[in-house]
Amino acid sequence: MVISGKASSVNTKLATLLLTALLSGCTVGPDYTPPTSQLPEHWIESAGFRKTPGSSSEWWKKFNDPTLNRLIREAILNNLDLKQTYTRIVEAREQRTVAIAAGLPIVSTKTSVSRRLNNAGQSGSGGLPGGYGFGGYTDILQLGFDVSWEIDLFGSIRRSVEAAQASLEAEVENSRDILITLLGDVARYYIEMRRDQRLLEVTRENLRLQSETARLTRISVEAGLSHTLEAAQADALVAQTQATLPQYETQRKQAMYQIELLLGKQPGALKNLLESEQPMPVTPEYIAASLPSELLRRRPDIRKAERELAQTNANVGVAVADMYPKFNIAAFLGLQNTQLTDITALGKSWSAAGTLTTPVFNWGKIQANITAKEAQHDQALLSYQSTVLGALKEVESNLVAYAQEKQRCASLAQAVASNRLALALSQERYRSGLTSFLNVLDSERTLFSAESDWVASQAQVSSDMIAIYKALGGGWETALADSGDIARSNDTVNPLMIAPLR
Template identity: 40%
Template sequence: MSFYGHLVWFGLLALLAGCSVGPNYHSPKVALPANWGEVGPGGTTNRAAELSQWWKIFDDSVLDSLVERAVTSNYDLKAAEARLRAGRALRGAALADFLPTIDAIGSYTKARRSQNALSFPVRLIDTDTYEVGFDATWEIDVFGGKRRAFEAANADLQAIAEDRRSVLVSLLAEIARNYIELRGTQRRIAIARENLRAQAEALQITQQRFSAGLASELDVAQAKAVLAGTKSQVPSLDTAEKQSIHRLSVLLGQPPGALQAELEKAASVPPTPPEVPAGLPSDLLQRRPDVRRSERQLAAATARIGVVTAELFPKFSLTGMAGYQSLETANLFSAASQFWSAGPSVRWRLLEYPRLRAQIRAQTAQREQALAQFEQTMLISLEDVENALVGYAKEKERHLALSEEVAASRRALELANQIYAVGRGEFLNVLEAERSLYQAEDALAQSQRTVTLNLVALYKALGGGWEADAKMK
């Protein structure tokens, strides 16, 4: 072939290199509701939500400090960052496939020729051959297999990045949840101890009245039973308090008791704001890391169809080698020892078509699986938000009713004490009023904790917080 023929041949390859076999990826279209169905009650709205540092709405400096330390020291997050670095390295390997491969060669061979296998005499029967040089191969990506592989590697890296963001979102919610659990438990301990003091005083008064003949032994026994019942609640509450501190310590990458001195002082449960913007359902496509990760996995599966489809077509390569070869080291690098070769090559897996077709069908099925997983992830994300919205709103209603119950129980206890003091009522009414007040106050403390926890669950369901590490650095 002439020089111009080679130019035409390579020109055609360059034109073909602009195409890529396999389907081009398009983001799936998802039918989403225009607004949240459960928004409105409890102060939730469809206004755009600022979620990058959602925990700051609680205005709690201790919680802020825990979050800042967790972002830099949590081991689950460090593991996710290591996976991200590994993904970047794999993408770099896919990019390197576009470049030619160049290998250095160095060899020494000692050989003896058979005199009986030679048709003419030679000067040397025993030879020492020295060779140094390079060989190179460059596969031209005519049908886009390498481009599809790089596209898949890039999508895989983006999916790993979203996985790290998902770990961060879960970490932030876990820190807030355990912190709120801790403050809620401390409030319940305080209520229990306040009631223990009141019940101990009531028992003492009852014993004095019994000694004076103004009360029965039954009244004393009932007062002791109420006091013992309240005492029995405290150990389990102390256990829950310790467990929350241990969990927070581990989440910060520290031994379980590391935060004991910092967190053992009781504080109130952070209150919730009067209005909670939740945004729109369409925001989840951009905010939720698990939705974004699932979409990137779908893109990678689509690109891999092109990778296996490219195997149906011939592969064109340019190969060459050059170096020095000699029987003696003294003239190894002389001009007369030079050698080289270069030229194109074609490889076509003609007899493997059935296998390749099966691989294409398998990869297409994997793409369909990734699409189904994306759609399921999207539905689950919608469900999470709707559940969090209704849970937050209904618990606020319950909290209001419990507040009224506590007020009524306090008044009932006052009346029971007044009536008993003038000898017109039974002591059992006082004990029942004390028990009812304690139960109502304890339920109210749990409800306040649950309201705040449900708001944390809402922020997590909305995918809030994954920008946190960037803003803190």
């Protein structure tokens, strides 16, 4: 129905209609209720574990390695995967703005020119003022503003905004999850690189000892005091040990290139920094972190799954709202006349219209969409529950791996000390003629194996500790603060810094 004119009764009716629509609006569909999860009071594998809430925020600094700290900060600033998540946050925010704008009046300019044939059974070109003629053509020119507004009677737009907000918050949590993975990967590859450097040192030291043994054996053979077999065995052990050098060198360089990739740099950019030999970072004696009850608050992947659940719940409301009527208002305010030269303030014109549409028959399309959205909500709920259980399993698995590897590392340290003593004794007994040369070679081979295993175990303990802090969701809070300091120094904005925390 179109309403035009100056009558005050029309204005009153229109205002009443708008007010009634706004006041009677409701939001259909299920209201969101956050899921609840029953968590254990403590970790099962809690040996060597100290409960210190919040102490896992800067776990990488527990290694007391300035180089690692520097790499972490540069990774937060330059990692390309992390930057991609920032752009996705910006995209989600703009989509939320689009959803909000759908519930607000839209104003646009309107300029139209039309020609109308009015035939009332009379001939001639006569007409009436204002563009209404009979029996001829009439030109109508309009210049003004169009206004359209969908009144959100049943909450379709409000549910859309709710879904967009949840999507935005899910993207924020996804960025934090990517950040935690980044922190863990940088630290892990750094540990592996230092491990391989240390293995190269151990190999070269054992190679020096074995080469000296082989040299003395050849001298003994030339003097007729030893058999050629012993010299061949000594040379074979040297060659076998030397064959491990390329393997460790390859692993070291691959770890270095991986670190450079994580920092957004080309291969070789950090060569001077990373190729300098430094000791492996020392693992702290105890791990300090939070209790299981704090896992839901700390782990971004759980928080992301919960936000995705909220989004699917809101989408159900959007689908349900399609079953209800939709009310739209359109209005025009401007100038109208029959000639361009007559477009003046004297030719004022306005119109208003209201449209109410109600679905009647759509072959089950709306109900099918509701059922599909409910199925997506059920999937999101199951995904959330699976994420929680997976997080609990991940923490327990890493805790037991850390505890067992620490025991293994301590045993290997004792084995190294015993093998060093055994080598010294076997060499002394061989020189005294009390044992065969084969015992010396076995002692050298066993010592090299024990020292290599010990170095690898030390690195594994550190890697297991990193995995525990990653599983506990530690590090993203302080890392974001570091990122914000760097971002402000470069006059840039980190979307994570201004994202809402829940």
